[in-house]
Amino acid sequence: MPDIPQTECREAIALRAAGKAFALDDGGSVVALDGIDISIREGEFVAILGPSGCGKSTVLRLVAGLETATSGTVHIEGRAPAELAAHHRLGVAFQDHALLPWLSVSDNVALPFRVARKPVARDTIARLIALVGLSGFENARPSQLSGGMRQRASIARALALDPDVLLLDEPFGALDAVTRRHMNIELQRIWSARTLTTVLVTHSVEEALFLADRIIVMTGRPGRVLRDVAVPFARPRTPEALRTAQFHAMVDDLTRALEPQG
C-alpha cells in the first residue's frame, strides 16, 4: 500500500446543530430536522438510514445546497454547499434518474461538462460508461433502457466531473429487489475503483450495511440522529459478505432500531 496522504482524515462534510423547519400555509411551521450533528471524513462512505419521513432526504438536500438550514451550519470542505455546487464539485443521483429524455446516454453523461462550460472529455465519458456497464448503449436514449440501466447512467453522470462529494438519494429505491441487489454489487465495485466521499440516503438496512463504512440511523418527527454505527466488513465486499452471521446479526440489530418505539 502506498503511504496514505495526510488529507485522508480531513473532515469533508460537517453538519453542526443543523435544523430545518418548513413554513406551512397556515402560518405555522413543521420541524423536519432538529439539531443534527454529522461529521463525514474525506473518502468516507456514509449511509443515512431511516424510515420514510424521518428527514434523511432533507439532510442530503442540505448537503447538496438544495435547501438551507434554518438553524446551525452545513459545510463541505469548510465552505457552503451552494458554493461547491457553483464550482461543479458535487455529483448527485436521485431516485428519479433525472436523465434528459432527448439526449443519448453518452450526451447525458456529458451534460455536467456542458453545464460547467468545460470541454467534453470523450475518453472520460467512455470510461465511465464502461465502468457502469453500459458499453454498447452509448447512443441509446433513456426511454430505450431498463430502470436499472437508467440508474447506472445517472451514476455515471454523477461521476463525470470527478466530484469532491457524491450524493446518492435512494438511487435504487424504485427498482425491484433483485435488480437493486445487483446494482448494490455494481456500486460497491465502482466505489472500490475510485474512493470518494459519498453520502447515501436509503431505507434499506442491507444496502446500507453492504455499501457504507458508517451508518447514521435517524428517527423522524422531528428528524434526529439515533445511532452512529461503524460497519466492520473489509473491502472489497463480495456478495458472500451478505451471507455471514455477523451481517445478519447487524441487519437484525439495525432493523430493530428502525422500528417505531413504544
Place this chain on the structure above:
Amino acid sequence: MNRLVPFLSRYWAVLLLVVVWHAWVTLGDLNSIVLPAPLPVLADVVTHPALYLTNAAQTMATALAGVAIGVLLGAFVAILAWASRLLAGLLTPLGLIFSSVPIVALIPILARVLGYDISTVVAIVAVSAFFPTFVFTGAGLRDLPRATDDLFKVLGATPWGRLRHLVLPATVPNVMISLRLTVPEGVLAAILAEFLMGRSGLGFMFREAASRFAMERALGTSLVVTLAAVLFFTLAHRAERAVKARWS
C-alpha cells in the same frame, strides 16, 4: 384490389360526398352558375395547371412565412415572459385578449395600418400563429422532466446554462404542438386575408372567379385549398409525432 380496399375504407366519406354532389347537380338539373358538377371543376384544375400552381405556391409561401414569423415570435415572447415576472404580468393578459379577437376582425384594421399588399397577409398569418405558440411554449417552459431542476442546481448551472440545456430542449415538443395547430390555421388566415384584401393567391382567385360567376374556377380553387390544407396538416402532424418519439 389489394390497394383499393384500404383506399376505400379510408376515403369512402370523401367519395360519397363527390357522388352525392354529382347526383344532386344531375337530378336537380342545376345550372352551372348555381353549382357545377364535380367533373367540370376537376377539368378546370387539370387544364389550367400553371394558373392554379402559381397562385397555390404564393398562398402556401405566404402562409409558411407568416407561420414561421408567428411561431418564432410567439416562442421568443413566451421565453421573455418566462424569464421575467414583470414581463409575464404584462404580456399574458395581452395575449389572452388578442387570442379571443377573431382574426376576421383584425384583417381590416391591419390592412388599413400596414397597406393592402402581400406583407400584410404575412402579418395577419403571423398574428394568427403568435398566440397559440405563446400559450403552448409558455406551458412547455414550465413542464420539465422530473428532478431535473434539482439536478441542474446541484450541477451548478447558470441561468443561461439551465435555459439552454434544460428549459429550451424540454419545450421543443410543445413548439411542435403549436406548429401542428397553427399551420392549418395559417393557411386559412392567408386565404381569408387574400379573399378580403389581397390582389393575388388562392383567396383572391376564388373571390375574382365567384364575382364573375365562374363557378368551376371558384370551386376548383376551393378544391386546391382543401388539398393544400390537408397536406400541410399531415406534414405538421408527422413532424410533431417524430419529435415526440425522439423526446420521450
